[in-house]
Amino acid sequence: MSASPSPAVLTGKSGLLTAASDLFWRRPGLLLVLMLAPPLLWLGVIYIGSLIALLLQSFFSIDEFSGLIVYEFTLSTYKQLLLAANFDIILRTVVMASLVTITSAILAFPIAYYAARYAQGKWKALFYLGVMLPLWSSYLVKIYAWKLILAKEGILTWAFEKLHLSWLLDGVLSLPVIGGNSLSVSYIGTFIVFVYIWLPYMILPTQAALERVPGNLIEAAGDLGATPSQTFRTVILPLALPGIIAGSIFTFSLTLGDYIIPQIVGSSRLFIGQAVYTQQGTAGNVPLAAAFSVVPILIMALYLWAAKKKGAFDAL
Amino acid sequence: MTAAVEFSNTSRHYGPVRAVDAVNLEVAEGEFFAMLGPSGSGKTTCLRLIAGFEQPTGGEIRIFGEPAGGVPPYKRNVNTVFQDYALFPHMSILDNVAYGLMVKGVDKATRLREAEAALELVKLPGYGSRRPGQLSGGQRQRVALARALVNKPRVLLLDEPLGALDLKLREQMQEELKTLQRSLGITFIFVTHDQGEALSMADRVAVFNQGRIVQAGTPEEIYKRPQSRFVADFVGSSNVIAPEAMARFGGEKRWASLRPEAIRIGAEGGVAAKVLVSNFLGSTTRLSLDADGVKLHAMVPAGLSVPQVGETVQLVWSASDLHYMDDAA
Numbered sequence: 001m002s003a004s005p006s007p008a009v010l011t012g013k014s015g016l017l018t019a020a021s022d023l024f025w026r027r028p029g030l031l032l033v034l035m036l037a038p039p040l041l042w043l044g045v046i047y048i049g050s051l052i053a054l055l056l057q058s059f060f061s062i063d064e065f066s067g068l069i070v071y072e073f074t075l076s077t078y079k080q081l082l083l084a085a086n087f088d089i090i091l092r093t094v095v096m097a098s099l100v101t102i103t104s105a106i107l108a109f110p111i112a113y114y115a116a117r118y119a120q121g122k123w124k125a126l127f128y129l130g131v132m133l134p135l136w137s138s139y140l141v142k143i144y145a146w147k148l149i150l151a152k153e154g155i156l157t158w159a160f161e162k163l164h165l166s167w168l169l170d171g172v173l174s175l176p177v178i179g180g181n182s183l184s185v186s187y188i189g190t191f192i193v194f195v196y197i198w199l200p201y202m203i204l205p206t207q208a209a210l211e212r213v214p215g216n217l218i219e220a221a222g223d224l225g226a227t228p229s230q231t232f233r234t235v236i237l238p239l240a241l242p243g244i245i246a247g248s249i250f251t252f253s254l255t256l257g258d259y260i261i262p263q264i265v266g267s268s269r270l271f272i273g274q275a276v277y278t279q280q281g282t283a284g285n286v287p288l289a290a291a292f293s294v295v296p297i298l299i300m301a302l303y304l305w306a307a308k309k310k311g312a313f314d315a316l
Numbered sequence: 317m318t319a320a321v322e323f324s325n326t327s328r329h330y331g332p333v334r335a336v337d338a339v340n341l342e343v344a345e346g347e348f349f350a351m352l353g354p355s356g357s358g359k360t361t362c363l364r365l366i367a368g369f370e371q372p373t374g375g376e377i378r379i380f381g382e383p384a385g386g387v388p389p390y391k392r393n394v395n396t397v398f399q400d401y402a403l404f405p406h407m408s409i410l411d412n413v414a415y416g417l418m419v420k421g422v423d424k425a426t427r428l429r430e431a432e433a434a435l436e437l438v439k440l441p442g443y444g445s446r447r448p449g450q451l452s453g454g455q456r457q458r459v460a461l462a463r464a465l466v467n468k469p470r471v472l473l474l475d476e477p478l479g480a481l482d483l484k485l486r487e488q489m490q491e492e493l494k495t496l497q498r499s500l501g502i503t504f505i506f507v508t509h510d511q512g513e514a515l516s517m518a519d520r521v522a523v524f525n526q527g528r529i530v531q532a533g534t535p536e537e538i539y540k541r542p543q544s545r546f547v548a549d550f551v552g553s554s555n556v557i558a559p560e561a562m563a564r565f566g567g568e569k570r571w572a573s574l575r576p577e578a579i580r581i582g583a584e585g586g587v588a589a590k591v592l593v594s595n596f597l598g599s600t601t602r603l604s605l606d607a608d609g610v611k612l613h614a615m616v617p618a619g620l621s622v623p624q625v626g627e628t629v630q631l632v633w634s635a636s637d638l639h640y641m642d643d644a645a
Contacts, residue, residue, distance in 0.1 A: 214400075214402065216398050216400065216402040217402050217404060217405075219367075219369050219389070219396075219398075219402070220396070220398060220402035220403075220404075221404075221415070221419075222368075222369075222388070222389040222390045223367055223368075223369075223389050223390075223394075223395055223396045223464075224390075224395065224415050224416035224419065224463065224464075224467065225390050225416050225419050225420050225467065226390055226415075226419040227390055227419070230419045234415075234418075234419070235404060238406050239405070239406060
């Protein structure tokens with residue numbers, strides 16, 4: 001051996017930062033607490049706190065003559081939700097959110113499947129770019145762009161005319177309830193814009209789930225005698241379901257809460273988000289606004305519970 | 317008798333890459349057939365061609381006489397045990413095994429009964445309610461086997477079936493697979509890069525190199541009479557001796573292979589060699605020797621005295637153990 005062996009414990013580094021590093025190394029929990037405390041405080045105080053304040057508001061009521069809030073516990077505000085006019089708003093929003101979610105899932109699946117199974121290299125980059133690009137531009141700009149596209153003088157009407165399909169557009173617009181004067185003032189228009197705006201949130205989780213399905217499972221199913229459609233039903237779909245449910249949580253809850261799209265594109269009939277907006281703004285009925293905003297929370301809680309039972313979060 | 321699987325001039329090219337190149341092959345019915353070769357030699361592609369996951373770009377494949385061109389995997393009476401088992405993670409073991417029957421529309425009671433019987437065949441009775449994630453590698457391998465066998469295929473394909481198992485389990489499964497194959501009478505075709513596995517299990521072995529079959533025959537033929545340096549090198553770690561060295565050793569001036577266990581350590585009258593390394597393997601000791609610039613391996617059975625490293629010994633072998641080869645690589 002050499003004359004001066006190197007020491008077993010190195011003493012080269014010292015100082016405050018090193019001392020802190022040593023402390024964190026000995027007590028890893030301390031570092032965790034330091035890292036988590038700020039976001040947890042933020043979440044706990046600002047987010048959960050305001051949510052609880054909102055919940056409390058919903059149990060108050062408003063004095064009809066003075067317009068002042070009566071700070072006494074009551075369920076009368078919730079009872080108001082069941083009035084035909086208000087209940088219609090809830091029903092309309094839930095039906096729209098469901099349709100948007102189902103349509104997004106159907107549209108997203110083939111795109112996600114292609115991206116996960118076939119796209120490689122620059123095609124994959126192109127896929128991500130294509131899906132993410134709409135998310136980079138302003139939400140309002142996109143909606144106003146759609147309003148122009150869907151308007152009576154818009155490009156869609158023009159295109160239908162040129163294709164001699166005006167009868168088709170008119171036929172669709174003459175349908176009761178979902179039709180209207182033009183697409184931009186109909187439920188169909190609202191629906192199209194909702195699907196357009198939220199589609200990326202469905203594609204990405206679905207693609208992530210499909211990416212995790214090993215290719216040899218699909219081969220194994222075929223090997224065991226399953227036709228492509230059987231393979232889809234028994235192997236691909238069940239394994240992609242967690243991703244689809246994760247995506248549907250986005251599309252469903254985002255549609256439930258949105259108040260700008262139906263205001264800009266659509267008939268003047270209200271959605272939950274708009275009801276909250278008008279009740280706490282112009283109408284000054286904060287308790288009713290609070291009660292309205294509890295509805296999506298409850299629906300989402302129910303939905304998440306059902307999704308959890310289905311095992312949607314096992315893969316997370 | 318028609319061959320169970322027949323390749324005639326079959327090729328699978330990916331652009332300039334010749335994964336499988338003009339392969340001719342006949343696997344007899346009821347045979348335990350091994351495709352042996354280093355990775356990238358085309359053996360797995362051949363298996364995938366039989367299963368129908370790949371289509372040949374040239375030539376033809378017949379399965380029991382019927383042309384397999386354009387027949388999708390789900391219409392072939394051939395089943396595969398995948399290298400990493402490919403069990404469905406969202407199904408119970410019983411549902412995994414019953415899958416093939418389920419997609420063929422067999423009623424629930426029958427298919428579950430048969431799946432249970434298949435699990436018994438692979439010695440996993442009562443495991444049906446578990447999930448694949450709860451089983452060990454060896455157990456998953458058995459499930460994959462049961463899942464394939466429950467369909468009563470005419471040909472069973474096994475892709476590196478024992479690759480992921482530890483040594484002890486591998487030896488046990490080798491025996492079990494062989495017994496199973498004998499009792500079921502199904503044609504087994506398995507792919508491996510482990511020459512020991514191929515030699516011990518198969519009735520016949522095809523050695524692959526660079527997309528071609530370089531030699532096919534019984535394990536004994538392959539081991540004792542390799543036709544090329546590649547086969548001699550790859551199968552059985554033979555000593556491959558160059559023509560010049562052979563001439564110096566007093567043999568013909570041709571490429572030759574000499575198995576390590578055929579070399580004896582003699583007192584005199586042989587080829588002088590210096591011991592470089594000595595590896596104790598239990599039942600034998602493996603010596604690396606330097607004989608006049610030629611590196612040789614020899615096996616000394618337990619019980620005989622083992623020379624020391626650095627010692628010079630005399631190597632003796634009988635002329636009948638020398639096997640001359642075509643000098644082609």
